[in-house]
Amino acid sequence: MTLRVGMVAGEPSGDLLAARAIRGIMQHAPDARCEGIGGPAMSRQGFDAWHPMDALSVFGYVDAIKRLPSLLSTYSNVRRRWQSQTPDVFVGIDAPDFNLRLELQLRRAGVPTVHFVGPSIWAWRYERVHKIREAVSHMLVLFPFEEEIYQKENIPVTYVGHPLAELIPMDPDRDAARRYLKMDTGARVLALMPGSRTSEIKLLGPRFLQAAQLLTQEDPSLLVLVPMVNAQRRQEFEVLLRDYPVPNCRIIEQAAGATTAFSSAMPTHDNDAFFDARPAAWNVMQAADAVLVASGTATLEAALFKRPMVISYVLSPMMKRLMTWKSGQARPYVPWVGLPNVLARDFVVPELLQEDATPQALADATWKALTDTPYAQQVVRRFRAIHESLWRDTPTLAANVILEQARHAQN
CATH class of the missing domain: 3.40.50.2000 (Glycogen Phosphorylase B;)
Incomplete structure (x- = not known):
C-alpha cells in the first residue's frame, strides 16, 4: 500500500526543511507519495505540488489582508482534496496561521498531523499552545529549548535540530x-x-x-x-x-x-x-x-x-x-x-x-x-x-516521526 503524505510549506526555509524530510521518508518508504503545497527543493525530491509555495508567501499583515481571498481559495482547495481522499499523515511546515487551521480540520477527520517548526510561542502569543494541542499530533522543533516547552504542556514533541547547522x-x-x-x-x-x-x-x-x-x-x-x-x-x-x-x-x-x-x-x-x-x-x-x-x-x-x-x-x-x-x-x-x-x-x-x-x-x-x-x-x-x-540528523529524525504517525493511523 502506497504511503500518502500531505505536506504544506509556504516559505523558502520551509521548502528546505520539507525537502530534507521527504528525503528521509523516501529512504524508508521509496514508493511514498508526498503531495500538497511546496517549492522547488521539495519538487526535486519527487514532491507533487498542487500549488506552488508562492501561493502562501506573504510579507507582513498588510500583504496578508490584500491576499486573503486567494489564501482562502487555496486553503479550501487542499482541505477539500484531503478530506475526500485522506492522506496517511499530514505535515505542516511552518506557516502556522495556515497550517494549524488545516491541521485542526484534518485531525478531526482522523488524520494524524505533524507540525514542523514550532511557532515562536516562547516570544509571542503563548496562548497558541492550546490550539497546537488540539490541532497537532506531534511537534517537530528546531531548537532544544522548545522541546522543554511542549513537554511541559504535554504535547508530543521531538527536537530534530536545525538543518542550517549541517x-x-x-x-x-x-x-x-x-x-x-x-x-x-x-x-x-x-x-x-x-x-x-x-x-x-x-x-x-x-x-x-x-x-x-x-x-x-x-x-x-x-x-x-x-x-x-x-x-x-x-x-x-x-x-x-x-x-x-x-x-x-x-x-x-x-x-x-x-x-x-x-x-x-x-x-x-x-x-x-x-x-x-x-x-x-x-x-x-x-x-x-x-x-x-x-x-x-x-x-x-x-x-x-x-x-x-x-x-x-x-x-x-x-x-x-x-x-x-x-x-x-x-x-x-x-x-x-x-x-x-x-x-x-x-x-x-x-x-x-x-x-x-x-x-x-x-x-x-x-x-x-x-x-x-x-x-x-x-x-x-x-x-x-x-x-x-x-547539529542533528534532521532528515532521519523528522522522517521517523512522520512514518510512525502514519503507521499508527494505518493500524
Missing part, C-alpha cells in the same frame, strides 16, 4: 570566500545586511549606511559588502546608497540557481562551483570579519558562520501597532530578539532596536565587533557551542 561548515574558510569574491584576503570587511523585504530596506537601510559612513571615517580602507536577494531589493538599496554614499561599498548579487538546499556533501575547499551554489549572503558572511544585520534568520546564519555581529530592527509605527494588537503584547516574553541570543539565553551580541538603532550607536557597536579581538574570540566560542547543539 549545511554551514563548523570552521568556515574566510580566505576562500574572499578569493571567490576577488578581494584582498587581508582586508577588514563588514557584511551589511539590512534585510530582504522592502520595508526593511526602507527603515534599516539609511541607518546602516550612515553607520557605515562613520565606520569608514575610522578606517578608510574598510570594505563593506552588501548581499542582495534579488534585483528589486538591489534597486531599492542603490537608491539609498546614492543618498548615503559609502566608500568601498560593493553589492553582491545572488547567483542564478543559488539555494540553501544544495548538498551538504559538496566539497568546501576553494571552489567557484561551491560558492556559486550558495546564497550570496552566505558567501558575504563567510568573507566578513563582522556583520551588521537585521533581526531574523540571517542572525542565526551569521552565528553559524561564527561572525561577531550587531543585530538591529526597526518597525514602522503602523506595524508596531498591528503587532501589539495581534499579539496583545508590547514586547516579546523573552528579553532577546536575535536568535543567537535567544539560544544562548544571554546578550552574546548587542541588539539595537527602534529608537536605540541610531547610526552612531550602530557604528560604535560594530566597530567593537570589527576590532576587539578578545571580544570576537569569546563570541566565536559561544557561537560554536550553539552550532554543536543544533
Whole structure:
C-alpha cells in the first residue's frame, strides 16, 4: 500500500526543511507519495505540488489582508482534496496561521498531523499552545529549548535540530570566500545586511549606511559588502546608497540557481562551483570579519558562520501597532530578539532596536565587533557551542516521526 503524505510549506526555509524530510521518508518508504503545497527543493525530491509555495508567501499583515481571498481559495482547495481522499499523515511546515487551521480540520477527520517548526510561542502569543494541542499530533522543533516547552504542556514533541547547522561548515574558510569574491584576503570587511523585504530596506537601510559612513571615517580602507536577494531589493538599496554614499561599498548579487538546499556533501575547499551554489549572503558572511544585520534568520546564519555581529530592527509605527494588537503584547516574553541570543539565553551580541538603532550607536557597536579581538574570540566560542547543539540528523529524525504517525493511523 502506497504511503500518502500531505505536506504544506509556504516559505523558502520551509521548502528546505520539507525537502530534507521527504528525503528521509523516501529512504524508508521509496514508493511514498508526498503531495500538497511546496517549492522547488521539495519538487526535486519527487514532491507533487498542487500549488506552488508562492501561493502562501506573504510579507507582513498588510500583504496578508490584500491576499486573503486567494489564501482562502487555496486553503479550501487542499482541505477539500484531503478530506475526500485522506492522506496517511499530514505535515505542516511552518506557516502556522495556515497550517494549524488545516491541521485542526484534518485531525478531526482522523488524520494524524505533524507540525514542523514550532511557532515562536516562547516570544509571542503563548496562548497558541492550546490550539497546537488540539490541532497537532506531534511537534517537530528546531531548537532544544522548545522541546522543554511542549513537554511541559504535554504535547508530543521531538527536537530534530536545525538543518542550517549541517549545511554551514563548523570552521568556515574566510580566505576562500574572499578569493571567490576577488578581494584582498587581508582586508577588514563588514557584511551589511539590512534585510530582504522592502520595508526593511526602507527603515534599516539609511541607518546602516550612515553607520557605515562613520565606520569608514575610522578606517578608510574598510570594505563593506552588501548581499542582495534579488534585483528589486538591489534597486531599492542603490537608491539609498546614492543618498548615503559609502566608500568601498560593493553589492553582491545572488547567483542564478543559488539555494540553501544544495548538498551538504559538496566539497568546501576553494571552489567557484561551491560558492556559486550558495546564497550570496552566505558567501558575504563567510568573507566578513563582522556583520551588521537585521533581526531574523540571517542572525542565526551569521552565528553559524561564527561572525561577531550587531543585530538591529526597526518597525514602522503602523506595524508596531498591528503587532501589539495581534499579539496583545508590547514586547516579546523573552528579553532577546536575535536568535543567537535567544539560544544562548544571554546578550552574546548587542541588539539595537527602534529608537536605540541610531547610526552612531550602530557604528560604535560594530566597530567593537570589527576590532576587539578578545571580544570576537569569546563570541566565536559561544557561537560554536550553539552550532554543536543544533547539529542533528534532521532528515532521519523528522522522517521517523512522520512514518510512525502514519503507521499508527494505518493500524
